[in-house]
Amino acid sequence: MTVAAEPLIATPDHAPATVAGHRVQPGVYAYDLEAIPWRTTPRGTSREKAVRRDPERGLFLGMLVFDPMSRSGVHQHRGVASSYFLSGELTDFQCTTRAGAVGINLTGATHDAVSYGGCTLFSRLEGPVIIEPDGAAIHPHAKKTTVTNAQPFTPPDLTVVLDSVAPVASPFAGVLRRPVFDYAGTGSNHRLCSLQLWPGARLSDLHHTGLTDFFLLAGDLSVGDVTVAGPSVMVIEPGARVQLGSRYGCSLIAWAEGPAHAGDDPALDPYGF
Numbered sequence: 416m417t418v419a420a421e422p423l424i425a426t427p428d429h430a431p432a433t434v435a436g437h438r439v440q441p442g443v444y445a446y447d448l449e450a451i452p453w454r455t456t457p458r459g460t461s462r463e464k465a466v467r468r469d470p471e472r473g474l475f476l477g478m479l480v481f482d483p484m485s486r487s488g489v490h491q492h493r494g495v496a497s498s499y500f501l502s503g504e505l506t507d508f509q510c511t512t513r514a515g516a517v518g519i520n521l522t523g524a525t526h527d528a529v530s531y532g533g534c535t536l537f538s539r540l541e542g543p544v545i546i547e548p549d550g551a552a553i554h555p556h557a558k559k560t561t562v563t564n565a566q567p568f569t570p571p572d573l574t575v576v577l578d579s580v581a582p583v584a585s586p587f588a589g590v591l592r593r594p595v596f597d598y599a600g601t602g603s604n605h606r607l608c609s610l611q612l613w614p615g616a617r618l619s620d621l622h623h624t625g626l627t628d629f630f631l632l633a634g635d636l637s638v639g640d641v642t643v644a645g646p647s648v649m650v651i652e653p654g655a656r657v658q659l660g661s662r663y664g665c666s667l668i669a670w671a672e673g674p675a676h677a678g679d680d681p682a683l684d685p686y687g688f
Contacts, residue, residue: 436466436648439641442623442655446648448478456553460485463555466648470556473543476628476648479553481505481530488552491525491562494542495601499577499630499668503534509572517575517595517607517668524571525564537630539670541603577609586683589616594687595668606671606686612636612661618677618685619658625673627651627686634665 436446446466453462460482467476473494481487481503497519504513507526512518514534520526522542544554547562575595582591593609605625612634629649635642636649637660643649645665651657653673669686677683 436650437641439638439643439649440655440657442652443638443657444650445638445641445643446650447643448646448648451477453480454555456555457551457557458486458488458553461487461553463553466650468556473540473556473558475538475540475554475556476650477538479536479538481534481536481553483531483533485530485533487526487528488546488550489525489527489562490544490546490550490552490554490557491564492520492522492540492542492544494522494540495598495603496520496524496538496540496542496544497596497607497670498536498538501535501537503530503532505530505534505536507571509570510574512572512574515577517577519573519575519596519607520571521569521573521601523564523566523569525562525567526571537668539628580609582611585610585685586677587616587618587685589613590618590685592685592687597687603672604688605673606688607669608671608687609666609668610685611666612659612664614662614664615660616664617658617660620656620678621659621675621685622656622677622679623651623653623671623673623675625653625671627669627671627673627675630668632666632668635661635663636665636667637661 436444451464465477507528544557580593591611596607598605631645633645671686674684674688
């Protein structure tokens with residue numbers, strides 16, 4: 416069951432959203448992050464704007480904000496989690512991840528993180544989070560149980576500074592891709608990448624084979640006859656066919672659970688499959 420105060424959009428292939436979004440076309444939904452209200456998390460020192468939250472499966476998609484001098488609380492990831500740092504920094508026992516970087520937590524990652532100056536993240540959780548029975552964490556759906564770190568010497572974080580990743584040409588004119596994470600070793604064949612669309616770029620007849628989430632950082636993105644602007648989120652369901660483009664240019668982060676084939680040609684995929 417997905418908990419929400421706002422109306423739900425029940426869709427067949429991804430967990431219901433926690434806020435009402437705009438149905439752009441069959442299988443495609445857009446969410447204006449400016450319009451989504453903040454919700455206080457259990458620790459009381461952080462807030463979230465959730466587009467997708469499924470407590471049973473531990474899924475989350477949305478924005479998180481930490482107050483200065485606040486903690487995440489000890490928690491363990493039971494599925495891949497990834498966050499793009501929009502501002503500030505977050506420090507755990509391994510490293511500090513700062514604005515402009517993507518932080519990736521693999522299954523089994525166990526840590527407590529502190530933000531001394533505060534930070535803002537956009538996050539996608541693909542599995543449950545657990546905390547100690549007497550603990551509290553920023554994740555509203557965290558389950559309380561005994562936390563045992565079976566691999567204490569496995570780093571809890573993979574940190575990728577986005578601007579340091581060399582952009583590569585995509586099969587589409589005016590579209591550059593920065594490959595961030597290919598999920599190797601996780602048991603999932605997904606992709607996490609950044610796409611940059613230059614003014615006038617178009618990606619026509621993209622047939623999506625897996626659930627795909629966009630976080631539109633800045634600029635304009637047209638989906639068919641509808642144009643959205645950053646900061647916003649777009650959810651594309653498996654089977655959806657979309658026409659993407661940008662009039663003035665845009666940058667976005669994409670989580671793709673399967674390739675998208677332009678004109679059903681497997682060689683024409685924007686996500687790096």
